[in-house]
Each structure stands twice: as C-alpha cells, then as structure tokens.
Amino acid sequence: xxxxxxxxxxxxxxxxxxxxxxxxTTVVAWAAMFLWNWLFYGMPAHPTAAQNLVLSSVNWIAGVxxxxxxxxxxxxxxxxxxxxxxxxxFIASRxxxxxxxxxxxxxxxxxxxxNVYVTTVISAVLVIIGNYxxxxxxxxxxxxxxx
Numbered sequence: 001x002x003x004x005x006x007x008x009x010x011x012x013x014x015x016x017x018x019x020x021x022x023x024x025t026t027v028v029a030w031a032a033m034f035l036w037n038w039l040f041y042g043m044p045a046h047p048t049a050a051q052n053l054v055l056s057s058v059n060w061i062a063g064v065x066x067x068x069x070x071x072x073x074x075x076x077x078x079x080x081x082x083x084x085x086x087x088x089x090f091i092a093s094r095x096x097x098x099x100x101x102x103x104x105x106x107x108x109x110x111x112x113x114x115n116v117y118v119t120t121v122i123s124a125v126l127v128i129i130g131n132y133x134x135x136x137x138x139x140x141x142x143x144x145x146x147x
Contacts, residue, residue: 014075014076015132017074017075018071018075018132018135021067021070021071021074021075022067022128022131022132024066024070025063025066025067025070026063026124026128028062028063028066029059029060029062029063029066030059030120030124031062032058032059032061032062033055033056033058033059033062033120036054036055036058037051037055037116044116045115045116045117046109046113046115046116047109047116048110049106049110052102052105052106052109052110052116053102053106055105055116056098056101056102056105057098059101060094060098060101063094064090064091064094067090067094067131068087068090068091071090071135071140072086072090072140075135075140076135076136076139076140078140080140086139086140089138089139090135090139093131093134093135093138093139094131094134096130096134097127097130097131097134100123100126100127100130101123101126101127104119104122104123104126105119105120105123108122108123
C-alpha cells in the first residue's frame with residue numbers, strides 16, 4: 001500500500017506540489033487583498049469597479065511575489081541559469097491571467113452584482129488552471145533531452 005502511494009506521488013508529484021504551492025499562494029494573495037479591502041475600503045462585500053481593479057492588482061502582486069520562487073524551486077524544480085528571462089516569462093504569463101481575473105471580477109462583481117467572496121473563488125479556480133498551463137508549457141518548459 002505504501003509503495004503504491006509513493007509510486008502515485010512520484011508519478012503525479014508536479015501536479016500535487018503545484019496544488020499545495022498554489023493553495024499557499026492563494027492564501028498569501030487573498031490575505032493581502034482582503035487586508036487591503038479592510039484597511040482602505042472598510043471591507044465592502046460589493047466593491048466599486050475601481051476598488052475591484054485595485055484589489056485584483058494587490059492580489060496579483062502578492063501572488064506573483066510568492067509564486068515565482070516557490071514554483072521555480074518546488075513545483076518545476078527549475079535549474080535554468082537565466083533567472084531574469086525565466087522570471088520575465090513568469091510575470092508575462094501571470095499578467096495574462098491577471099486580465100482574466102479582472103474580467104471575471106468586473107463581469108461577475110460589478111455588472112452582475114455577485115459579492116466579492118464568490119467572485120474571488122470563481123476567479124481563483126480559473127486563474128490557477130491558467131497559471132499551471134502557462135507555467136508548464138511556456139515558463140518552466142524543459143528543454144528536449146532533459147528530465
């Protein structure tokens with residue numbers, strides 16, 4: 001039984017560690033965003049369009065600052081010596097999913113009036129999936145011939 005669990009973990013290690021690190025990244029980003037919402041806006045359940053834009057930005061900055069080093073080290077185990085190039089690609093891919101986050105928040109929150117907690121969860125699911133795809137296919141892509 002233990003051998004089977006170990007085998008499954010080794011087979012799916014990257015996705016398992018990504019989900020763990022992604023969960024930690026989400027906690028860090030949400031903590032920053034909700035702290036900002038509380039400190040500067042009084043914690044409204046229905047922020048204005050401008051407030052939603054700022055909250056998305058705070059969420060994104062905190063998330064990227066935490067996610068790049070943790071994804072590099074633990075998820076994708078990158079040994080790429082060109083850290084600035086890799087980090088630039090990571091930031092560019094995260095800018096794409098920031099656009100997705102902003103769109104979800106504006107459509108669901110501002111236009112449809114769904115509260116900030118529900119829109120945050122819906123956006124997070126879509127962003128996590130997008131981030132994994134971008135990271136796997138473009139940012140931390142293994143060169144042919146490497147494991």
